[in-house]
Amino acid sequence: MGENLFVGMAHWLRAWLENQRFLPLVTDVLLMLLAVVGVLAFLFLNALFLIYYDRKFGAWVQARLGPNRVGPRGIFQTVADTVKLLAKEIFIPNNVDRWPYLLAPVLIFTIPVMLFMVIPFGKGMVPYDLNLGLLYFVAVTSVETIVLWMAGWSSNNKYSLLGAMRSVAQMLSYEMPVILAMLSVVLMVGSMKLSDIVAAQQKVWFIFLQPVGFLIYFVAVNAEIKRTPFDLVEGESEIISGPYTEYSGMNFALFFLAEYTNFMLAAMMVTTLFLGGWNAPFGWTFIPSWLWFLFKMYFVISLFMWTRWTFLRIRIDQMLSFAWKFLLPVALVNIFVTGFGLYLYRMIRW
Amino acid sequence: MLKTQEIAINVGPQHPSTHGVFRIILKLDGETIVDAEPVVGYLHRGIEKLAEDRTYTQVIPYTDRMDYLGAMSYNLGYVQAVEKLMGIEVPERAEFIRVIATELSRIASHHVFLASMALDMGSYTGWMYPFRDRELVLELLEMLTGSRMTFSFMRIGGVADDLPEGFIEKTKEYLPKILEGVDEEEGLLAGNEIFIARTKGLAPVSVEKALAWGWGGANLRASGYKFDLRKNRPYSVYDHFDFDIPTGANGDCWDRFTIRLAEMRQSVKIIEQALEMIPEGPIMAKVPKVIKPPVGEVYHEVEAPKGILGYYVVSDGSTKPYRMHVRRPSFINIGMLRDILIGTKLADFITIFASIDVVLGDVDC
Numbered sequence: 001m002g003e004n005l006f007v008g009m010a011h012w013l014r015a016w017l018e019n020q021r022f023l024p025l026v027t028d029v030l031l032m033l034l035a036v037v038g039v040l041a042f043l044f045l046n047a048l049f050l051i052y053y054d055r056k057f058g059a060w061v062q063a064r065l066g067p068n069r070v071g072p073r074g075i076f077q078t079v080a081d082t083v084k085l086l087a088k089e090i091f092i093p094n095n096v097d098r099w100p101y102l103l104a105p106v107l108i109f110t111i112p113v114m115l116f117m118v119i120p121f122g123k124g125m126v127p128y129d130l131n132l133g134l135l136y137f138v139a140v141t142s143v144e145t146i147v148l149w150m151a152g153w154s155s156n157n158k159y160s161l162l163g164a165m166r167s168v169a170q171m172l173s174y175e176m177p178v179i180l181a182m183l184s185v186v187l188m189v190g191s192m193k194l195s196d197i198v199a200a201q202q203k204v205w206f207i208f209l210q211p212v213g214f215l216i217y218f219v220a221v222n223a224e225i226k227r228t229p230f231d232l233v234e235g236e237s238e239i240i241s242g243p244y245t246e247y248s249g250m251n252f253a254l255f256f257l258a259e260y261t262n263f264m265l266a267a268m269m270v271t272t273l274f275l276g277g278w279n280a281p282f283g284w285t286f287i288p289s290w291l292w293f294l295f296k297m298y299f300v301i302s303l304f305m306w307t308r309w310t311f312l313r314i315r316i317d318q319m320l321s322f323a324w325k326f327l328l329p330v331a332l333v334n335i336f337v338t339g340f341g342l343y344l345y346r347m348i349r350w
Numbered sequence: 351m352l353k354t355q356e357i358a359i360n361v362g363p364q365h366p367s368t369h370g371v372f373r374i375i376l377k378l379d380g381e382t383i384v385d386a387e388p389v390v391g392y393l394h395r396g397i398e399k400l401a402e403d404r405t406y407t408q409v410i411p412y413t414d415r416m417d418y419l420g421a422m423s424y425n426l427g428y429v430q431a432v433e434k435l436m437g438i439e440v441p442e443r444a445e446f447i448r449v450i451a452t453e454l455s456r457i458a459s460h461h462v463f464l465a466s467m468a469l470d471m472g473s474y475t476g477w478m479y480p481f482r483d484r485e486l487v488l489e490l491l492e493m494l495t496g497s498r499m500t501f502s503f504m505r506i507g508g509v510a511d512d513l514p515e516g517f518i519e520k521t522k523e524y525l526p527k528i529l530e531g532v533d534e535e536e537g538l539l540a541g542n543e544i545f546i547a548r549t550k551g552l553a554p555v556s557v558e559k560a561l562a563w564g565w566g567g568a569n570l571r572a573s574g575y576k577f578d579l580r581k582n583r584p585y586s587v588y589d590h591f592d593f594d595i596p597t598g599a600n601g602d603c604w605d606r607f608t609i610r611l612a613e614m615r616q617s618v619k620i621i622e623q624a625l626e627m628i629p630e631g632p633i634m635a636k637v638p639k640v641i642k643p644p645v646g647e648v649y650h651e652v653e654a655p656k657g658i659l660g661y662y663v664v665s666d667g668s669t670k671p672y673r674m675h676v677r678r679p680s681f682i683n684i685g686m687l688r689d690i691l692i693g694t695k696l697a698d699f700i701t702i703f704a705s706i707d708v709v710l711g712d713v714d715c
Contacts, residue, residue: 062478158359162381162696228472229544232697313472314544315697316381 003288007124010035035127039116047260048078054305061309085256088249096246097154104151105247105254111144112261119268120195122278122290133194134186137269138179141224144262145171148233151255152243163242166316167226167233173323174223174230180331181217184210184338185273198277205276212334214274216327218303221266223323226259227304229311230319267300268293275300356384359696363392367470367700370710374687376699383699386691388684393714401674406432406506406641409674414500416678417712420459420655422452425504428674430585431650431661432506435643443631444508445587450521450624451494451503452586453617457528458487459655460610460617464535467607467704471548476539483531486524493517506641508634518625525618532614540608549603553690553702556601563686567657567679569706572609573601579653591623603705610707642669656680656707680712 013034017027052067052075059066067074092101118133120126130136145168152164186192188209189200207214223230234242244255271277275296278289314322356379363371371392377385397416401409413428414421426448433440440448461484468476488498493514495503503510539545555565557575570577578595580588596612598605643665651660657679666672683706691699 058474062475063482064478158357161357162359162378165380231472309475310538311473311542312468312476312539312544312548313697315548315695317695318547 003123003285005288006038006122006290039127040113042121043113043116043261043264046264047257048082050260050264050301051078051081051256053301054308057302057305058309061306082253085249085253090249090251093156093246095156097156100150100154101246104147104154104243105251105258107147108144108151108258109254109261111140111147112258112265114140115265118194119265120198120272120277120293122288122293125278125290126195129193129195132192134182134192134197137194138175138182142171142175148243151247155243155246157246159241160243160245163233163245167243169316169320170223170226170230170233173320174220174327177216177220177323177327177331178224180328180335181213181220182273184213184331184335187335187338187342194272194277198272198279201276202279205274205279205281207274210274210334210338212330213338214270216331216334217273218270220323220327221270222304222307223319225262225266225304227263228308229314231308232313232316232319263301263304264297267297267304270300271296354379361699367466368703368710369466369708370713372703372708372710372713374699376691376696378696381695381697383691383694383696386688386699388687390681390684390710390713393710395715397715398674398676401671403670405669406643406671409671410504411500411502413676414502415711416676416715417459417654417656417680417709418499419462419709420455421499421501422448422455422503423652423654423659425501426452426586427650427652427654427659427661428663429504429506430652431648431663432641432643434650435646435648435663435665436506436641438507438635438637440508440635441632442587442629443512444633444635446624446628447494447509447513447633448504448586449588449591450621450628451491451501451509453621453624454487454491455501456655457614457617458484458491460614461487463610463655463704463707464539464607467701468535468539470700470704471545473539473545476535479531479535479538483528486527490517490521490524493520505634507637508632512633513628518628521621521625525622529615529618532611536608536611540611546604548697548701549607549705551600552603552698553694553705554600554602555686555690559686559689560601563689564682565657565686566682567653567655568609568613569601569606569657569683571595572598572605574598579651579658583651585650585652588620590627591620593619593623603701606705606707640669642667651677654679656709656712657683676715678712678715680708680710681715684708684713 010031014027014031017030022030055077056066056074067077070076070080092098115137117127118130118136148167148171149164152160152167155161185197185206188206189197191197226233234244244252247255271293278293280287280289280292356377359376359378361368361374361376363373365372368374373389373392375387375389376383395415397412400412404412410425410428413424416424461480465477465480465484468480491501492498494517495501495511555569555573557570557573560570560573560575565573566577574597576595576597579585581595593616596609596616598609645665645667647662647664649660649662651658653659658677659679660677662673662675662677663671664673687703687706690702694702
């Protein structure tokens with residue numbers, strides 16, 4: 001019913017633009033710009049809702065109410081917070097390294113937005129279906145480490161420096177299990193194209209075929225997005241705000257927004273890789289594919305939030321040894337077993 | 351050649367995890383602490399000096415403000431010291447009310463300990479649950495004294511007020527809920543692998559070291575030394591009650607945490623017994639209107655939630671004390687801080703400091 005809502009809109013727009021007799025290049029560019037605007041709109045609306053959801057979820061876990069003043073049931077709380085942050089004075093402390101200091105918040109938000117390009121939001125709804133979609137995803141995520149380092153180093157603040165060093169160590173260490181867990185899925189599909197991965201899960205979702213891979217990915221991506229138990233980069237009780245300490249106003253808002261965007265991306269990747277993407281379970285296709293995608297994404301988000309509000313922070317050396325001495329070997333063994341299993345499967349089939 | 355540098359970081363008086371206005375200057379090599387210099391005094395209010403200019407009864411509100419989280423014990427120590435000096439015998443009902451109030455205050459203080467330790471380590475939920483349960487205790491104390499935090503409830507010779515109507519029933523209703531809350535917090539934190547990994551084996555303190563640095567209270571018991579002033583040198587009516595003294599094995603942060611959980615359960619046990627055994631009678635002894643102790647000095651120790659609390663009162667025969675000195679447990683307990691911090695990580699500093707359970711009002715007086 002609403003299945004082809006967005007695809008239909010895109011086709012209609014393309015047809016309308018072509019009717020206007022623009023050059024095909026102009027049509028393409030206009031459509032791409034519209035796609036970007038659409039993605040940004042989705043992003044902002046979701047981030048706004050997500051921050052509110054996080055606080056309400058946490059309140060529910062902690063036997064309290066959460067935001068309930070601004071708007072009915074407090075749904076405009078995030079808007080109020082954003083307006084507050086926008087209205088704050090952006091001051092630049094004295095001895096900061098100006099260029100990295102000012103560039104860091106811009107870049108930290110640009111990078112996650114770039115990643116929305118390859119995610120299949122629904123059937124036929126990938127903004128740009130790269131053949132190496134997964135590789136693109138991993139490569140661009142890695143650049144974030146540098147941006148956090150820029151923020152922490154340029155702030156000329158020892159707490160920020162500690163936070164930046166921690167973030168570099170953490171994100172570098174957890175890249176490996178993330179990639180290896182993704183690799184086990186790629187082994188099963190044989191392609192890095194994200195829409196192929198989703199299509200391969202029509203019968204069985206990969207969470208059932210790759211339970212260990214799912215667990216490794218879940219934990220490692222939790223560390224990549226720096227949420228409790230891995231939130232020592234922004235370990236509020238120790239280093240105040242880590243690399244974000246010296247930022248205020250819109251700068252800080254951009255960091256905050258980027259954190260929640262990363263959060264969404266992580267949930268989307270878990271959905272795409274392991275929970276079947278936009279595939280409907282049990283063949284219930286009366287709910288459109290993009291709605292299934294949203295449901296699954298929010299289910300994974302709720303799982304992340306559940307762990308966030310239950311657990312406490314892990315210490316840096318324990319976290320690093322967990323990544324290198326536990327997750328990495330397990331991920332390697334998982335790949336070995338997957339490869340061996342695939343080989344056996346093909347042998348039996350023939 | 352790669353050169354590394356030690357940085358001196360100031361964990362300043364304003365910090366989310368320093369339990370007040372505590373300042374420590376840490377020298378870090380990467381994340382490892384190589385030197386630590388605590389700087390105290392940011393909350394110094396001159397209570398001991400102020401006491402020299404107030405009558406003996408007027409000093410009682412000052413004693414609350416030292417450890418504002420477990421204030422009843424501080425009241426108790428002071429009034430018992432003056433009673434010792436004057437030779438006053440407190441009626442039994444007053445003693446029982448004192449015990450009930452003190453143990454409720456101890457439970458409230460330990461709730462804050464649990465919550466702060468959880469929050470410092472990153473568990474926001476672990477902070478909410480003890481505070482929710484603490485509300486029950488504070489409701490009871492408010493019923494009894496009219497105040498939630500700084501009670502000034504005890505008087506020289508007894509207590510200020512009798513148990514209000516419905517207090518005993520309400521306490522009996524709330525005590526099981528408090529026990530449930532303790533179980534919940536234990537399940538949330540003490541059963542959590544991350545918590546265990548972060549606290550077990552961290553900063554173990556041997557009994558000799560603890561005694562040498564003057565530790566007392568739960569910190570000393572965590573090291574394995576079974577010493578509780580309520581049992582070893584009983585004061586008030588504590589010898590009427592049957593309760594255990596939980597002790598730990600190694601004196602690491604894990605032991606200090608679990609000991610206080612167990613102590614909360616023992617406090618509940620004491621309150622239950624006190625509610626059963628409380629006799630009828632006056633709540634205030636026959637004390638002269640103007641309190642003028644004889645010339646002399648007295649030192650009296652009680653078991654405060656933070657450790658061993660001692661009051662040294664010198665009287666020159668007038669209505670105001672000549673000198674009052676408070677042996678404050680938090681101040682003594684942080685003496686060892688530098689020793690046990692060296693070699694640990696920055697995140698460990700937060701955990702260790704939280705596990706020693708200090709409150710800055712008590713450190714600075």
